[in-house]
Amino acid sequence: MRRLTLAAAVLVLLADAGLASAARGPRGDVALQKGARIYSHAREDVTRAHPRCEFRPARSFTHARPSAELLATLGVLRRPATPEDRIARSALWDGDGIYIDWARVAHATGGRSFWIVPSRGGFRPVKTPAGCARLLRRRLRALLAGKPAGVRRSARRFARFDPMVHPWPPHETTYLYDREPDGSVGEGWDFAPTAELREEGLASASGAGFKGPSTVVVVVPDGVASVTATYPRRGIRGARGKVKVYPSRLEVTAPVQENIAWFELARRGWDAHPRHMTWRAADGSIVKVVSSRSGVNIIR
Numbered sequence: 001m002r003r004l005t006l007a008a009a010v011l012v013l014l015a016d017a018g019l020a021s022a023a024r025g026p027r028g029d030v031a032l033q034k035g036a037r038i039y040s041h042a043r044e045d046v047t048r049a050h051p052r053c054e055f056r057p058a059r060s061f062t063h064a065r066p067s068a069e070l071l072a073t074l075g076v077l078r079r080p081a082t083p084e085d086r087i088a089r090s091a092l093w094d095g096d097g098i099y100i101d102w103a104r105v106a107h108a109t110g111g112r113s114f115w116i117v118p119s120r121g122g123f124r125p126v127k128t129p130a131g132c133a134r135l136l137r138r139r140l141r142a143l144l145a146g147k148p149a150g151v152r153r154s155a156r157r158f159a160r161f162d163p164m165v166h167p168w169p170p171h172e173t174t175y176l177y178d179r180e181p182d183g184s185v186g187e188g189w190d191f192a193p194t195a196e197l198r199e200e201g202l203a204s205a206s207g208a209g210f211k212g213p214s215t216v217v218v219v220v221p222d223g224v225a226s227v228t229a230t231y232p233r234r235g236i237r238g239a240r241g242k243v244k245v246y247p248s249r250l251e252v253t254a255p256v257q258e259n260i261a262w263f264e265l266a267r268r269g270w271d272a273h274p275r276h277m278t279w280r281a282a283d284g285s286i287v288k289v290v291s292s293r294s295g296v297n298i299i300r
Contacts (some may be wrong), residue, residue, distance in 0.1 A: 035154025036149070042140040042155075045165070046132065049157055051156045053164060057094030058124045066099050066118045067172055070194045073221045074174070076116055076258045084183060091185035096121025096170060105179055106258040113219070114260055115177040115185055123171030123191055125163045133165045140164055145209075155286065159292060188216055197221070201279075205272035217262045225282040227261040227274075228253040235271035244271060254266035280298035 047054040071077055087103040097120030106114045126198040137159070157166045170195040178186030190204035202219040216226050235243055246267065254261040265272055278283045279287040 005018065006034075020028075029151035031148070032154045034147075034151045035156075036158065038151065039140065039155045039158040039162075042136060042143050042192055043162070045139050046135045048281050050135060053128050053135065055128075055163070055270045056126045058121065058126055059092065059094050059098045060088060060097055060121075062097045062120055063101055064097070064120065065097065066102055066120075067194060069198065070172060071116060073194065073198045074116065075146065075198065076104050077102055077118065079104060085131065086148040087117065087166050087187055094123055094190070095119035095175060096115075096124045097171070105183075106260050107240065108260040108262055109255050112262060113179040114173075114189075115179050116219070116259070117175040117177065119173050119175065122193060124168050124170060128164050131238050135244075136162070136164055143275040174202065174219070176204065176217065179248065192219070192260045196276035201277070203277070205269050205274075212268050213264055215262065215264050216252075216272050216274060217260065218274065218277070220256055220279060222259070223281060224256050224259075224279040224287050226253055226255050226280045228278040229263075229274035230278070231265075231271070231274070235267070244268065244270050246271075 018048070038103045043055075043212070046255075066077065067070075080103070081101065084105050085103055087100070089100065090100055099118045101119065103115060106116050108114060115184065140155060140159070143214065144155055147155075173191050173193050174197055176189040180186040189206070190200040190202055192200075196202075198221055201221070203216065204218075205214050205216045216229065220227060229252050231246075231252075233246050233249055241296075250265065250267075251281065251290040252263050252265055254263040275291065277290045279290070283289050
């Protein structure tokens with residue numbers, strides 16, 4: 001199962017805070033990526049030397065009811081539970097206050113199914129000792145010595161969203177997992193807080209290495225009957241620092257069933273993440289257009 005690493009989680013929060021928008025353009029992208037790598041190395045060095053500082057996700061369960069906002073967003077959660085909705089607690093790796101009675105199997109088109117699992121507190125770590133933050137800052141200063149100012153700024157920004165430095169508050173969050181043919185929990189896709197899910201949906205792409213093809217899964221609120229994802233010719237700068245230019249612009253439309261749309265395309269993973277989506281109702285009218293730049297979702 002794919003797990004969201006700390007570096008990935010911090011990158012997501014950095015983007016949500018709008019800081020990544022300041023890094024738009026090739027130079028900004030490089031500085032952001034170099035800063036992320038250095039910050040990740042600093043954290044790895046600290047946790048290797050001091051195991052007590054290691055990131056450990058909180059995992060707990062509750063029989064409480066999800067919020068009215070979340071239930072109003074995803075109709076699949078309002079469906080009465082059936083025997084196939086019983087989920088093994090041992091299969092869920094993280095989640096603070098998982099609503100264990102409200103996990104649901106979503107049957108998407110093409111015979112594919114997914115697990116939708118809501119939680120009260122979301123992706124949160126077990127609190128680390130206070131001295132860990134001091135150790136991290138010290139190691140980060142050492143690794144940033146002599147680095148360009150842009151890289152230093154980018155790396156230090158990550159500390160603002162690192163739970164080792166600033167504990168994360170709880171947020172009701174919905175997780176998406178593959179459902180295996182035997183009904184068990186498969187690969188983990190992504191998660192989204194309730195407010196973000198309602199306004200922006202949950203979109204995730206899984207690609208085969210540096211070439212593709214990729215699978216894209218989108219969770220959308222009630223009232224959305226289809227999702228059209230538009231991809232420009234130019235991809236984004238990947239882990240190897242290269243931008244891939246594709247033969248043509250691409251547009252893919254997928255139907256929504258039980259709040260989920262999915263499709264496959266011949267693009268590598270990070271270029272398959274939809275940066276421009278149009279949500280349409282059953283009558284073809286536009287419900288919302290969601291655009292993404294440098295990982296920041298912008299609604300218009």
